[in-house]
Amino acid sequence: MSNSMSTGAAHPAGFADPAILERGYRKATWRLIPFIFICYLFNYLDRVNVGFAKLEMLDALKLSETVYGLGAGIFFIGYVTSGIPSNLILHKLGARRWIAAMMILWGGLSAAMMFVSSPVSFYTLRFLTGVAEAGFFPGMVFYFTNWFPSQKRGQVMALFMSAIPVSGLVGGPLSGWMLSHFATGQGGLAGWQWLFLLQGLPTVILGVAVLFFLSDGLQHARWLTSDEKAAMKQALDADEHGRRASSHAVHSFSSVLRNGHVWMLGLIYFSIQMGVYAINFWLPSIIKALGFDNPATVGWLSALPYLFAGIFMVIVGRSADARRERRWHLAVPMAMALAGLLLAANFSHNVVLVMIGLTLATMGALTGLPMFWPLPAAFLGSAAAAGGLALINSLGQVAGFVSPFLVGWIKDTTGSTDVALYILSTVLLVGAVLVIRVPARLVNR
Template structure:
């Protein structure tokens, strides 16, 4: 059942279960499975950063060619993001997420058999096509279970999947590439794609039988608990007393809304920072003097551990204060300053690694607060299409930043200029949020609490 299908004329039941108990139960049921799906998705997206350490020589890739191949993933992603998310409204979350996960897992495994740069580009492009719709689909799916006041904390916990994926991916990728290199005639980077793509296929099949489309289908919720969710969604819609808050409720309305494009610009800027971390962290760590691929993986895990703590802390504090703008801007500014400071501390391994970890925490710690903002503006069909549109435009950074950074490294031999460029872009993202997102627009979540 979608948001629009809730019976707005249904009477409110004063005996319904408490919101805290209900949403704790929903979280315990949905969060582990959805987090696991996003963890393996992010591993499949970012393991190319580790594969590069061996694959680059085998395929004859320059840094610019690698950056283009890493980034072309997002061209396929952006081209199909909006239609993929609109199809979720038609076919439901269970079928959509199953299709996405099975196909991207198979494509990730297929990347192991690329033998030329062109084949690598094709594999990465279609990996983006098949993953399109996953994350914005989760955001829309959450609107069927959580009102604004509870959605932020759920998404905050869900987004810890990003650093957890980094924690797991580092040691796991380093171990696979070291342990399996040469087995059955395959190189370590080929085993990496095969062994890390398989869990996506298996989880995709599992989710088809496990995921409920809406509270009304959930046998593990009592009638009173379902009533509480229905009541909270009704209250959020502003229907009591016959008054409805003004929000974009159609996809066309979302397309015409300047705030959608401001949010997309901010996401583009923030994603430039997170993509620098995601695609280039192993290269940066090797560049500060760590040569063993397994040790590179361990240090990557440490950095993502710091990021995980930052996401949890920033998301929790944002919910507690019911403030989103500065919880996006301040981490962006901190990340930018850390990237610039790394330029002046080259040669200092420990300090450089600490600054890299702070930059990662700032760049990625933004997202729980950020993704609490779009649902405050968008309702109904606008939520499905608008969130996908914001994510599509913002994720163009996924193509632009790896390609530009790879080109910079090919031309200059370092990422110094890239650090300055990404720092400036992240500051622009923070300023965009502060200028275009008004506190009054986010007060509905406070009232719903």
């Protein structure tokens, strides 16, 4: 530690040696992000693969579009009700053990979806999977606050959350191939059953790997030198001091519940997720309705919007951090998403224009996710972060129930998803307007 202290003496108070600090960030990024990226990829794949299973499962089990929409959405009732307690447990027990337990449990439940035989079993397993997954994402957001200061989190969150478009990029063709390859019912299982089994089991294996790979924080990271730990700790302390010095900072969970900006951010996140989950759960069905009946073809076409979304997400994340600007880097992608949904709805019989619209919508909505999270993290103090981030996430995840159920009900009622796309565009417009109303001084860090 003497070396780190002497190094620190050469710099102004509150500032770590830039070279040592960047070396520590580089190590942390390469050590943590790729592994967590893979975990989140399977988290998202396990959550939304029901959208592909639907292509066969509904006919096999004689389920309606409304039943599917309710089953897809009921996951989020379990998710929302368990989000805050799960994240508070993570804060108490440590990330490594709790994340491992969650992954093993939800991976097993996701694989168990292969045994669904009725609406009741469909609803029950989706609900329990939501309970099991509830703490993972807000736990990861909180976990990053223990490693990276505010000015680093835009790019870190973009890298982490690029797992969402990659899950679509990889999961679409993979799911389509599984449905086609196992269409003849190998081993007595239908293609949709193999899909749940083969995409759920890797999560269980990754959950076990978490116990050996993740560190609970800087002090437990054996792969960092003492100088790097000291520099990163100093940067985190300076970041926390900046929040405490702000008259807008929130430092306790009771303050979170009374803070109007927290609830407004929850509404903004809800509007983003309305678009995201409509795309995740209905993209394969919308593409199939264009006249593509082969599951493999649907899978490859559904990968295209996610490919462009992944590239756009990383570019916008880097721009937001470089410019220390948060609001417009969120509002503009949201405007792109609503424009894309309107394009897909207005030209629903034109394959090229629908695909362009779906691509714009996917790029905008998915980029809105990592661009959103630096906003609350910028003013929630460390004591308030675990519960505050979980509360905002839970408010946003209500959209996971509302969006697929709304689209399914409208599809059954009207025979088309166009009206649903108009409604979702309106919700995104409201959210984009609210983003601009968030005070810049509160979030531009």
